[in-house]
Amino acid sequence: MIDGLNLPLDFAAPWALLLLPLAWLPMLRRRREELTFSSLSWLPQDRLGIWIERAGRAAAVIAIIATVLALARPGRPEWEVDRIGRGAEIVVLFDSSLSMDNEMVARGAHPKRRRDSPLRKRNIARRALSAFVERRPADRFSLLMFGAAPFRVTPFSQSPEVIQAGITAAGISNGLPGTDLGRGLMAAIEQFNGRAYTGSRVILLVSDGAAEIDEITRQNIRNGMRQHRIALNWIYLRSVNWPRLDSEKEPEAVGLITDVAMHRFFKTLPTTYKVYEAESPDAVSKAVADIERAQNLPLEYKERIPRRDFTPYFYFAAILACLLLLVHRATTVRSFAR
Incomplete structure (x- = not known):
């Protein structure tokens, strides 16, 4: 049929x-068709x-x-048509805090905070995500941003134009005060509420860390990730000259202590977790490419006609x-x- x-x-x-x-x-x-004649029976029909x-x-x-x-x-x-493709349902959780306005520079250099700089963490991440979305036409994306509070930019959509517009909007204004990652992750998990499980589900966290999550929120995140079977990928935009998250040395800087705590918490999640530590634009692009290769599983989805x-x-x-x-x-x- x-x-x-x-x-x-x-x-x-x-x-x-x-x-x-x-x-x-x-x-x-019509009246003119009703004419009376004496006899027409002798005429042929x-x-x-x-x-x-x-x-x-x-x-x-x-x-x-x-x-x-x-x-x-x-x-x-x-109407809606059931389709089977290859890809994933991906919620992009984009950090919009003030620290994302800093430049991502080489070791030994001093980072600056310039809105128009191509090396700004926010701009580097946006370019990589834009290329990622362009190469993934079968995926369904939702975009959220968070600072002190999360807000949804686009709901789940398979329209590249909608997603690209949302990614562009992520770089329009300056960074927001505060970094409440716990509320951001809960908002990202809630994007899957009421959605039938059709295949691979991923939360793609793009952040430079420096956030704390209380124990109650941590448990809610664990439960939500388990219930909806969501994997977590973290593109960690590491600050200049900071050691790696898995370094054997105990962190000394306050911000790094927070980042290490986040990383260790993510490792306890009941679903798949992977971190990509990037301190250069090339490293961010490589991280996105690796995620692209990994998230290419069969996906059932509904196409709206x-x-x-x-x-x-x-x-x-x-x-x-x-x-x-x-x-x-x-x-x-x-x-x-x-």
């Missing part, structure tokens, strides 16, 4: 259907004339019905019927002229 053919027609302007009784008008006899007359009335009826239906704007309603409008077909039928009426009229006039 062809998708959507079993769906009923709908009408965008159903009020126009009230005009359908007008289609009965051509079936009524004009079968051709009868069928021509019937064809003219039928064309008039069709013209009226087709015009009325066209005014009612018939169509097939929007937009409403199909049949109005032009009914207007075309009405035009054809009117042309037949013109031919019928011309033929009838010539017959009377003779």
Whole structure:
């Protein structure tokens, strides 16, 4: 069965259907057709004339019905089609705190905070994510940003234009004060509420760390990740000259202590977790490429097919019927002229 053919027609302007009784008008006899003669029984029956007359009335009826239906704007309603592809449902959780405005520079250099700098952490991450989305047409993306509180930029969508617009919006303003990663992760998990499990699910966290998560929120995150079977990938935009998260040395800087604590907590999650530590634009691009290779599993998803409008077909039928009426009229006039 062809998708959507079993769906009923709908009408965008159903009020126009009230005009359908007008289609009965051509079936009524006109006064000039009711002429009385003394006797016509001796004349042979004009079968051709009868069928021509019937064809003219039928064309008039069709013209009226087709015009009325066209005014009612018939169509097939929007429907969903089950598809099977390769990809994932990915929630991008983007850190919008003030620290993301810092530049990602080489070791020994002093980072600056310039909004227009191509080396700004926020801009580097946006470029890598934009390329990632462009190469993943089968994925469904949702984009969230967080500072002191999370906010959703785009819901789940398979439209590249929508996602790219959301990624662009992530770099319009300056960073937000505060970094409440716990609320951000809970908001990302809630994006899967009410969604049927169809395949690989991922939260892609893009952050430079420096956030704390209380124990109650940690337990809620564990439960949510387990319930929805969500993997976590963290692109960690490491600050300049800071050691790696898995370094055997105990961290001394306050910010690094927080980052190590986050990393150790993520390792206790009941689902898959992987961290990508990046301190250069190339490292960010390589991390995104590795995620792209890993998240390429079979994925069941529903594709929304937009409403199909049949109005032009009914207007075309009405035009054809009117042309037949013109031919019928011309033929009838010539017959009377003779």
